[in-house]
Amino acid sequence: MHSFDELLLAFSEHFKQSHFPAGTPTLYGPANYFLEMGGKRIRPVCVLMGNELFDTILPDSWMVATAIELFHNFTLIHDDIMDKAPLRRGMETVHTRYGEPTALLSGDVMLVAAYDYLNKVKAPSFHRIIRIFNQTARQVCEGQQLDMDFEKLDRVSLEDYLQMITLKTSVLLAASLQLGAVLGGAGEGNQQHIYTFGKHLGISFQIQDDYLDAFGDPVRFGKQVGGDILSNKKTFLLIRALETADAGQQQQLRELLKSDPPDKVEQVLEIYRACGVHEWALDLKTQYLQSALQNLDDIAVVSKRKAPLEALARFLVQRDY
Amino acid sequence: MHSFDELLLAFSEHFKQSHFPAGTPTLYGPANYFLEMGGKRIRPVCVLMGNELFDTILPDSWMVATAIELFHNFTLIHDDIMDKAPLRRGMETVHTRYGEPTALLSGDVMLVAAYDYLNKVKAPSFHRIIRIFNQTARQVCEGQQLDMDFEKLDRVSLEDYLQMITLKTSVLLAASLQLGAVLGGAGEGNQQHIYTFGKHLGISFQIQDDYLDAFGDPVRFGKQVGGDILSNKKTFLLIRALETADAGQQQQLRELLKSDPPDKVEQVLEIYRACGVHEWALDLKTQYLQSALQNLDDIAVVSKRKAPLEALARFLVQRDY
Known part of the structure; x- marks a missing residue:
């Protein structure tokens, strides 16, 4: 068994190879430029961890992990x-x-390079791997479209936001774990448990992200606190505040969304605090983490194999940066 | 054996099904809008013809044909x-x-939907099918990048233009035929012959396209003649003219490229005619058609199986619209 950090190190080394043919530097140069920027590599490592939860890591898993990381970077380039x-x-x-x-x-x-790596998979579950990958790719695109659709709406329900966030960010984490599990020989039930673990963990992670953007320590967080507020981004916090604020706060919040006073961040945060959005978000994050840990618990393997995933879950959600 | 027109009719019916899941109409609506615009469907029919050249058409070929058509439409949306x-x-x-x-x-x-159809292929050549598809997808992207790179250059050699056009348009026609041939059980040599047939045919087709844009009958051609000239597009004709014109014509042509006089099309056409670009293009087109027909001839199957492909080749290149 390996910890997240050990697998991260190994994957980062593995991923350094060139993923494109020689020639046409005006096309592959920009692609390599983006890959060399780095990243947290959480998703590919989750493929390896999903595999190792059930069995020794197969060579196939490194191919799928690479495909997942290339896919993730493809979405980032297009999202940008x-x-x-x-x-x-x-x-x-x-x-x-x-x-x-x-x-x-x-x-x-x-994206084409991602499918090149998938095509190197030798396991008999090959078609199933591609099916899960494609389904996830479609969902991520749907999530991005919904996100853009929501930008044009005055009001988005918490339920709709949750659905969008699930598609846009959680399903890729969930599918990464599931793909590893498929390669590790997990049965259908265990595959579903680890998928749901990843989905709940992803939502918890996103709540933490929204929370830190508003209430994080700017020094620890490493970026400007309040960025989401300044760009009027719909987040768990804003949606909750719009749902629970009293009439006066609602009015104040709506006016702040239409204007840019110098103390916008402070004013919005004050409303957030007055509505208890702060504690609500921490509670909701913990609920999703607990659900995730329950899903992990439901998986039918000895608990010591689960330790690295439990540590990862707690780390991702309890980070303050 | 079926003619191109028979297979076109069958494929058009087959392709009418929905290729996307229900839901998220803001995403799949636009995708369907584009597919419903129609198109010549030459490439997917070439998959079917490539298969039937060697054997009865397999169900797998319909999946690959659909994938090819979706891929082609993906490139058109992004190119636009x-x-x-x-x-x-x-x-x-x-x-x-x-x-x-x-x-x-x-x-x-x-593009993801294209891979969904590829993933339905049951033949043992599955990995090879994906490999050819991915290789072609990469080349088409390279061709589009080169095309954009060339727009910024003052001068492009005929050799470089030919390489770009081969990547951007010919390899997809070539690969469509080869994929069908692989499914039809063709050996390596015959696969190469049909691939090269498609590549040469694609180049001949592109020369015809450039030619018609300048010298076509506006009524038969169905669009404004001289569109390429007005947009200063580098075509076989312009590149050849810049390579063979005398100093005075070169100077005149370069000035016309930088300006937009009302009789720009007529002036450029006059230089083209004076340089003999007109006959040169028809000759070059015929040379590539002849090469293609030679490649077809080299394929080791009885000649009556080749008749539909020969008819298609002559039709595509001799069309005046």
Whole structure:
């Protein structure tokens, strides 16, 4: 058994190879530029962990892990175009540096490269692997579309936001774990448990993300606190506040959403605190973490094999950065 | 054996089914809008013809044909974004109608849907099918990138243009035929012959396309003649003219490329005629057609099985619309 950190180190080494053919540097250069920016590599490591929960890690799992990380990076390049984001991880996004057409194409070839790695899988579960991968890819696209649709709406229900976040971010974490489990020989029931573990963990992670953006320690968090508030982003916190604030606070919040006073962040945070959004978010995050841990508990393998995943879950959700 | 027209009719019926899940109409609606615009469906029918050249058409071939057509449409949606094209086939492009972010995403889900169909292939050549498909997908992206790179260059050699056109348009026709041949049980040599047949045919087709845009009958051609000239597009004709014109004509041509006089099309055509670009293009087109027919001849099956492909080749290249 390996810890997340051990597998992360091994995967990071493995992922350093070139994923594209030689030639056409104007296309593959930008794609490599983005991959070299790095990333947390949580999802590919979850493939390896999902496998190792049930059995020794197969060579196939490294292929699927690589495919998952390439897919994730493809979505980031395209999301950055759609969101017109100038920076990611403090560096220029691909479209900022190389123009939108090249960014679009380098995302496309990255998705094709992901399928190249999937195509190297030798296990008899090959078709099932592709089916899960495709289903997830579609859901991630649906989540991104819903996110853009919601931007145009005045009001989004908590239920709809939860559905969008599940599609946009949780299902990829869930599917990564499940794909590893399939390769590890898990049965249908155990596959469902680990998938749901990943889904609940992903939601808990997103609540923590929204929470830290508003209430995090700017030094520990490493980026400007209140970014979501300044960009009027619909988050768990804003949606909850709009659902529970009294008439006066609602009015104040709606006016703040339409304007940019210098103390916007402070004013919004004050409403959040007055509505108890702060404690609500921590509670909800804990509920999802507990659900995830229950799903992990339901998996029919000896508990010592589950230790690395439990440690990862607690770490991801309790981080303060 | 079936003719192109018979298979076209059958494929068009087959392709009418929905290729996306229910739900998220803001994403799949735009994707369906584009598919419903129609198209010539040459590539998917070539999969079926490539199969039938060697054996009875397998159910797998319909899956691969559908994947090829979805892939082709994915590239068109993304190309239209990159080229900022307002119209295609006389209708609004996806990004014009639904915005660039949604067009980008609906292209992405279309590529994923293509892999869904590939994943339904049951033949033992499954991995090889995906490998050929991925290789081709990458080449098409490379071709599009080169095309954009060339737009920024003052001068492009005929050799480089030919390489770009081969990647951007010919390899997909070639691979469609080869994929069908693989499913039909063709050996390695015959696969290479049919691939090269498709590649040469694709180049011949593109020369015809460039030719018709300049010298076609506007009524028969169905679109404005001289569109490429007005947009300063590098075509076989322009590149050849820049390579063979005398100093005075070169100077005149370069000035015309930088300006937009009302009689620009007529002036450029006059230079083309004076340089003999007109006959040169017809000759080159015929050379590539002859090479293609030679490749077809080299395939080790009885000649009556080749008749539909020969008819298709002559039709595609001799069309005047």
